[in-house]
Amino acid sequence: MLAVLRGRKTFELGSLDKVLDFLSGEQMTKTGGRLARGILVPVAAILVFLMMWTAGAQQVQTSLGELPGPAKVWEQSVALYDEHRAERTKEADFYARMQERIDKAVAAGQPEERIERLRTRPYTGKATFVDQVFTSLLTVMTGFVIASLIAIPMGVVIGMSQTLYQAFNPIIQLFKPVSPLAWLPLVTMVVSAVYVSDEPWFEKSFVNSAITVTLCCLWPTIINTAVGVSGVSRDLINVSRVLKLNWFTKTMKIILPSAIPMMFTGLRLSLSIGWMVLIAAEMLAQNPGLGKFVWDEFQNGSSNSLARIMVAVIAIGFIGFLLDRGMLMLQRTFNWDKSAVMR
Numbered sequence: 001m002l003a004v005l006r007g008r009k010t011f012e013l014g015s016l017d018k019v020l021d022f023l024s025g026e027q028m029t030k031t032g033g034r035l036a037r038g039i040l041v042p043v044a045a046i047l048v049f050l051m052m053w054t055a056g057a058q059q060v061q062t063s064l065g066e067l068p069g070p071a072k073v074w075e076q077s078v079a080l081y082d083e084h085r086a087e088r089t090k091e092a093d094f095y096a097r098m099q100e101r102i103d104k105a106v107a108a109g110q111p112e113e114r115i116e117r118l119r120t121r122p123y124t125g126k127a128t129f130v131d132q133v134f135t136s137l138l139t140v141m142t143g144f145v146i147a148s149l150i151a152i153p154m155g156v157v158i159g160m161s162q163t164l165y166q167a168f169n170p171i172i173q174l175f176k177p178v179s180p181l182a183w184l185p186l187v188t189m190v191v192s193a194v195y196v197s198d199e200p201w202f203e204k205s206f207v208n209s210a211i212t213v214t215l216c217c218l219w220p221t222i223i224n225t226a227v228g229v230s231g232v233s234r235d236l237i238n239v240s241r242v243l244k245l246n247w248f249t250k251t252m253k254i255i256l257p258s259a260i261p262m263m264f265t266g267l268r269l270s271l272s273i274g275w276m277v278l279i280a281a282e283m284l285a286q287n288p289g290l291g292k293f294v295w296d297e298f299q300n301g302s303s304n305s306l307a308r309i310m311v312a313v314i315a316i317g318f319i320g321f322l323l324d325r326g327m328l329m330l331q332r333t334f335n336w337d338k339s340a341v342m343r
Contacts, residue, residue: 155225228262
């Protein structure tokens with residue numbers, strides 16, 4: 001019993017010593033420094049930016065009035081969300097009325113064709129800002145996924161063959177700097193000629209924007225995947241030869257795990273480029289996304305247009321940041337090297 005009491009007393013004293021060392025020692029200083037760098041410094045920088053924005057906006061006069069400051073932009077953000085909620089309420093009321101008409105038609109024994117027309121009648125209200133955000137996300141992810149499915153296999157094959165690398169490198173370097181504004185007219189004409197259907201699955205404007213994003217997302221992923229594959233350690237390649245691994249097993253077990261860091265670097269670059277490209281593509285293709293929202297507000301020229309454009313600009317930047325963070329988290333999940341940092 002005495003030994004147990006002594007052990008408990010020793011444990012309590014040891015724990016107290018650790019707490020006191022933490023509060024008065026270097027560990028407390030290091031923790032405080034990390035907290036300051038991780039939270040306080042970014043918050044202070046944002047506050048300084050907002051103050052500079054407020055002061056600078058008051059000095060700029062445009063044809064539509066004073067450049068909007070943070071307060072005006074926040075006001076329009078709330079207004080856009082209220083418009084979205086009002087539009088969703090109208091949509092719910094529309095479908096409730098349609099259901100009443102369908103029930104009456106069924107009770108009256110009307111023809112099945114009329115009832116089916118009522119069931120399939122869509123709501124034709126205008127797209128809200130929130131709807132346009134999701135349209136842009138769907139478009140960019142469609143283009144990005146298609147580009148990745150093409151670019152990753154191409155990069156692996158090119159990286160594993162010096163001959164193919166030399167053959168494709170001039171083509172890649174030729175098309176890599178081409179602007180999306182140059183691709184879009186060509187894409188539009190090709191889609192108009194090829195994508196012909198009485199009941200298309202997707203709108204042509206969506207297809208034009210997605211293909212343009214795909215063309216601009218290809219090159220960073222191809223280049224970085226090829227570089228990552230070509231840089232695999234020769235010792236690992238020699239081991240695969242000793243073990244007499246076939247091409248598929250060597251690629252899946254040795255090549256891809258070693259090339260994943262460079263591959264994800266290419267994917268992150270491609271997604272960032274695709275998100276930037278999309279806004280310009282939507283402006284010209286009139287795909288109902290954020291790009292069209294910005295263009296419509298610019299053409300509208302109302303007193304709130306500048307503030308609404310600023311809301312879209314901030315939303316574009318914030319979504320781009322989230323997409324990049326998501327790709328980095330995905331990289332840390334699949335990468336054998338868990339030391340990848342959130343930069």
